[in-house]
Amino acid sequence: MSGRTAWILADQLSADNPALEGADRLLMVEARLRPGKVRFHRQKLHLVWSAMRHFAEEKRERGLEVDYRTAATLTEGLRHHIEEFDPAGVALLEPNTLGAGERLASLDSRVEIVKGSLFLTDPADFAIWAEGRKQLRMENFYREQRRRYGLLMDGEAPAGGEWNFDADNRQPPPADQSPPKPYRPREDGIDIAVREDLDRLSTEIEMVGADGKRIFPATRAEAKRALASFCSKRLPEFGPYQDAMVEGERFMWHALISSSLNLGLLDPLECAEAAEREYREGNAPISSVEGFIRQIIGWREYVWGVYRWRGREMRKSNALDAHSELPEAIADLDPDATEMACLSDVLAGVRDTAYAHHIERLMLLGNLMLTVGVEPGPATDWFHGSFIDGYEWVMGPNVIGMALWADGGLMMSKPYAATGAYVNRMSTYCSSCRYDPKKRSGDEACPFTTLYWDFLERNRETLAANPRMTLQVRNLDRIDSAEMAAIRDQAGRLRTTFSA
Ligand SMILES: Cc1cc2nc3c(=O)[nH]c(=O)nc-3n(C[C@H](O)[C@H](O)[C@H](O)COP(=O)(O)OP(=O)(O)OC[C@H]3O[C@@H](n4cnc5c(N)ncnc54)[C@H](O)[C@@H]3O)c2cc1C
Ligand code: SF4
Numbered sequence: 001m002s003g004r005t006a007w008i009l010a011d012q013l014s015a016d017n018p019a020l021e022g023a024d025r026l027l028m029v030e031a032r033l034r035p036g037k038v039r040f041h042r043q044k045l046h047l048v049w050s051a052m053r054h055f056a057e058e059k060r061e062r063g064l065e066v067d068y069r070t071a072a073t074l075t076e077g078l079r080h081h082i083e084e085f086d087p088a089g090v091a092l093l094e095p096n097t098l099g100a101g102e103r104l105a106s107l108d109s110r111v112e113i114v115k116g117s118l119f120l121t122d123p124a125d126f127a128i129w130a131e132g133r134k135q136l137r138m139e140n141f142y143r144e145q146r147r148r149y150g151l152l153m154d155g156e157a158p159a160g161g162e163w164n165f166d167a168d169n170r171q172p173p174p175a176d177q178s179p180p181k182p183y184r185p186r187e188d189g190i191d192i193a194v195r196e197d198l199d200r201l202s203t204e205i206e207m208v209g210a211d212g213k214r215i216f217p218a219t220r221a222e223a224k225r226a227l228a229s230f231c232s233k234r235l236p237e238f239g240p241y242q243d244a245m246v247e248g249e250r251f252m253w254h255a256l257i258s259s260s261l262n263l264g265l266l267d268p269l270e271c272a273e274a275a276e277r278e279y280r281e282g283n284a285p286i287s288s289v290e291g292f293i294r295q296i297i298g299w300r301e302y303v304w305g306v307y308r309w310r311g312r313e314m315r316k317s318n319a320l321d322a323h324s325e326l327p328e329a330i331a332d333l334d335p336d337a338t339e340m341a342c343l344s345d346v347l348a349g350v351r352d353t354a355y356a357h358h359i360e361r362l363m364l365l366g367n368l369m370l371t372v373g374v375e376p377g378p379a380t381d382w383f384h385g386s387f388i389d390g391y392e393w394v395m396g397p398n399v400i401g402m403a404l405w406a407d408g409g410l411m412m413s414k415p416y417a418a419t420g421a422y423v424n425r426m427s428t429y430c431s432s433c434r435y436d437p438k439k440r441s442g443d444e445a446c447p448f449t450t451l452y453w454d455f456l457e458r459n460r461e462t463l464a465a466n467p468r469m470t471l472q473v474r475n476l477d478r479i480d481s482a483e484m485a486a487i488r489d490q491a492g493r494l495r496t497t498f499s500a
Pocket of ligand 2: 343
């Protein structure tokens with residue numbers, strides 16, 4: 001037996017990965033055949049493989065022996081490594097995906113799972129906080145995180161006098177301002193090799209989306225540049241326009257750091273601290289900085305905690321008994337298969353960049369799937385495969401809990417269902433669309449509006465019991481029975497053969 005191996009998975013690419021401590025060599029396995037239902041975006045596969053290969057290259061340059069292998073599965077990669085190197089031990093940081101640690105440890109007695117994660121929150125602490133609560137409120141969790149990490153705190157009080165500045169945010173798109181161009185990494189020889197491999201594999205692996213120059217960071221150095229560029233150029237406007245959507249503007253003032261955080265290239269605390277520095281130095285207003293820090297130490301950590309606490313049950317839940325198929329336009333990322341201006345533009349964005357910002361994911365794609373009644377499993381697989389930052393831990397809470405309310409309200413006090421009026425208020429789409437956001441039925445009716453009223457009616461009994469939905473459900477009674485029948489009819493067609 002010779003030496004100790006550190007086995008590093010694709011989403012553990014941090015120099016602080018504790019498995020690296022005392023390691024004599026590195027094992028990384030690029031798993032090529034992924035059996036299962038998830039079809040991955042080509043740019044997602046490109047980023048993950050490019051980041052893994054860059055990480056291996058950096059470690060090699062620093063003198064560490066590296067065994068980087070391609071294999072059909074992780075299991076096969078490990079087996080071949082053990083046959084060739086006969087290591088005394090293989091240290092692996094506990095994988096993020098539930099059950100994966102046990103499965104990989106059972107492959108060989110030399111695999112030791114190192115406890116920990118690249119998140120701030122220990123799942124055991126989260127479970128203690130969550131246990132016994134009927135509903136989990138992110139806001140309560142977030143305030144405790146602020147105190148725990150001393151972020152945006154003036155002594156015991158929140159900086160700026162409030163914990164949450166959401167009321168100052170959520171503005172519609174500005175008429176006279178365009179977002180600055182985001183940081184772009186430069187591709188290198190590793191990217192060229194990855195692209196050649198993907199070209200070759202495209203006949204074996206079913207992928208979605210278009211190829212394109214790599215947009216998101218693949219190394220720690222690139223990720224740090226992306227964070228610095230966001231903090232200096234985009235953070236000041238991040239808050240107010242966080243929810244706004246503009247035709248053709250793919251990134252608005254968003255940070256574009258989720259893929260880097262999820263790969264392990266950035267540390268959540270360093271992102272929050274970098275943003276706080278901008279506030280303390282007077283470069284960015286409290287509303288934007290607080291809004292951003294809430295996303296990082298609040299939402300992201302909360303989603304991680306919920307997944308580790310209830311992820312298994314969540315994956316099976318379907319509280320609204322939804323069984324429709326995913327609309328083909330969405331499944332195939334085909335912007336030409338819909339006349340809805342908003343949907344078409346966002347699908348073009350996902351096809352070309354593997355990215356859409358939070359409100360596009362929640363209030364366009366999620367809202368449509370919720371009101372169509374798409375089955376949660378396929379919806380979750382679609383989000384997982386189509387986005388640059390998709391991983392299992394982030395899917396359950398965001399898709400099943402937040403977007404589809406399939407957990408029956410464990411996470412969100414009410415479903416995020418909205419008519420075209422919301423999209424009209426928060427975007428520039430409706431003026432160029434063939435549909436009218438105000439119309440509920442008829443040829444010009446906005447599909448969001450038709451589906452919204454049908455959704456309320458179909459789920460009336462469940463939703464009427466929810467105090468936060470009482471008013472909306474009561475509004476159903478203001479629609480006369482002839483129009484309700486027309487809405488039901490039209491929504492029924494949309495739900496079975498989505499063509500809009
Ligand atoms: C239906 C749906 C699917 C989603 N799928 C993913 C996904 O696959 N991977 C993913 O990382 N995020 C996902 N999110 C959360 C969020 O939309 C993305 O993290 C964000 O859009 C990434 O872009 P950004 O880096 O520009 O984020 P910004 O808007 O600039 O936000 C800053 C950071 O906050 C974190 N964050 C904010 N909200 C969340 C959240 N709800 N969950 C996790 N992190 C959050 C992210 O790390 C993000 O980088 C999803 C949300 C919804 C509603
Ligand atoms: S009218 Fe409806 S479908 Fe058209 S852009 Fe507006 S919200 Fe989207």
